[in-house]
Amino acid sequence: MISNLKIKTRMWFVIIAILAWSPSIFAQDAKTMAILDFEGLGIKPEEVKALTNRLRTKLVQSGAYDVTERGKMQEILDEQGFQMSGCTSEGCMVEAGHLLGVRYMLAGSISLVGSTYSVEMRAIDVETGKIIQTASYDYKGLIDDLMNVGMQRAVDILVGKETTPVTPTLKAEPAMLSIATMPKDAEVLINNASRELTPLNLTDIPPNKQIHLEIRKENYVSHVADLTLNSDKNPPLRITLSPQTGLLKVNGSPRGFKLLIDGKSIGNAILDNLKYPIGKIEIIAKKPEYRPFKQTIEINAGQTAVVNFKLQSIPKSTAPLFSAIVPGSGQFYQHRLVHGLVFLAATAGAGVM
Numbered sequence: 001m002i003s004n005l006k007i008k009t010r011m012w013f014v015i016i017a018i019l020a021w022s023p024s025i026f027a028q029d030a031k032t033m034a035i036l037d038f039e040g041l042g043i044k045p046e047e048v049k050a051l052t053n054r055l056r057t058k059l060v061q062s063g064a065y066d067v068t069e070r071g072k073m074q075e076i077l078d079e080q081g082f083q084m085s086g087c088t089s090e091g092c093m094v095e096a097g098h099l100l101g102v103r104y105m106l107a108g109s110i111s112l113v114g115s116t117y118s119v120e121m122r123a124i125d126v127e128t129g130k131i132i133q134t135a136s137y138d139y140k141g142l143i144d145d146l147m148n149v150g151m152q153r154a155v156d157i158l159v160g161k162e163t164t165p166v167t168p169t170l171k172a173e174p175a176m177l178s179i180a181t182m183p184k185d186a187e188v189l190i191n192n193a194s195r196e197l198t199p200l201n202l203t204d205i206p207p208n209k210q211i212h213l214e215i216r217k218e219n220y221v222s223h224v225a226d227l228t229l230n231s232d233k234n235p236p237l238r239i240t241l242s243p244q245t246g247l248l249k250v251n252g253s254p255r256g257f258k259l260l261i262d263g264k265s266i267g268n269a270i271l272d273n274l275k276y277p278i279g280k281i282e283i284i285a286k287k288p289e290y291r292p293f294k295q296t297i298e299i300n301a302g303q304t305a306v307v308n309f310k311l312q313s314i315p316k317s318t319a320p321l322f323s324a325i326v327p328g329s330g331q332f333y334q335h336r337l338v339h340g341l342v343f344l345a346a347t348a349g350a351g352v353m
Contacts, residue, residue: 032067032101033059033066033102033104033106033123034096034106035055035067035068035070035105036084037084038051038108038109040109041110042111043117043143047143050147051110054147055155056070058151058152059159062156062159064159065159068100077096077100088109090129093105097124097126102126103125103127104123104124105124106121106122106124108120115141116138116139117138117143117150118138118139119151119154121136122135137150137153137154139153173207173231174205175206175230175231175232176232176233177202177229177236177237179198179200179236180236181240181241184197184199185217186198186215186217189216190213191212207229208230208231210228211227211228212224219244219278221241221243244277244301245276246299247275247304248273248275248299248305249304249307251308252285252307252309252311253311254311256268257286257293258286259271259283259285260283261283273304277299278301279298279299280296280298280299289313291313293311295307
């Protein structure tokens with residue numbers, strides 16, 4: 001009985017020794033995994049590397065596999081003279097897995113088409129060389145959000161973890177708007193906040209949200225509008241500002257006078273509540289044989305400026321005295337220009353004869 005006990009004891013020592021010198025036996029049952037750098041299609045190599053590292057971190061946090069650290073992987077493969085980059089085939093992955101002493105290898109790709117990122121993954125059993133798991137995840141949005149939430153979702157799909165699908169929050173590009181006015185140098189306000197003067201190019205307006213736009217300039221009617229702008233560029237705004245106006249009322253006698261405002265002829269009728277741009281104006285009324293009337297007034301917004309006048313006649317007895325000195329000057333004195341010119345011409349012609 002003692003000899004049998006010794007034999008059994010020795011056998012156990014032999015078994016323990018074999019197991020101690022055969023770590024691959026444990027590896028067959030352990031869920032050890034190494035992750036190769038993913039292949040990038042349409043995105044920068046440094047971005048692919050960063051996303052692969054994030055996926056490796058998320059997979060470690062999931063606890064589904066005992067993941068080999070990348071630096072240790074690189075050290076072991078370098079010692080064996082094995083090139084890790086470009087290792088995407090099943091045969092290459094199996095060879096790398098044997099060198100690393102892991103049970104599973106994971107490889108894949110991250111591609112960008114349009115604005116959609118596609119993550120493709122496959123896990124291989126190093127012992128059998130067969131693909132045991134595949135997973136794919138499509139993400140439409142910015143690469144920032146793919147890093148933050150997309151790689152977590154990809155890992156959840158790989159390990160079969162039931163999660164509520166993540167709806168990414170897309171960061172919309174700011175809206176751009178060009179504004180020009182006639183006249184220029186008008187102040188632009190967005191949501192009552194003053195911006196620069198026109199012409200102006202705005203590049204930081206929140207898209208798809210209503211904004212209150214106001215364009216104002218002294219002595220002009222403000223342009224006010226509520227707008228909702230799209231991302232990126234929007235049709236340019238070309239605004240013609242209308243001058244502020246007041247009312248002008250002109251009444252004079254005797255009738256038949258010629259009226260001028262700032263040197264521009266208005267006619268010979270009286271004015272009743274005429275809309276006119278605000279500011280100072282000069283009014284002149286003329287009539288033959290009457291002294292001209294001249295007055296400067298100011299038109300204010302929303303108010304009525306009233307001008308009343310009575311032309312003073314020129315004494316007819318004075319006109320012959322002027323004509324006696326210079327022919328036609330008496331008619332000019334009476335503001336009868338046509339008559340004065342005719343008389344002057346006739347006199348000159350007679351002198352020539």
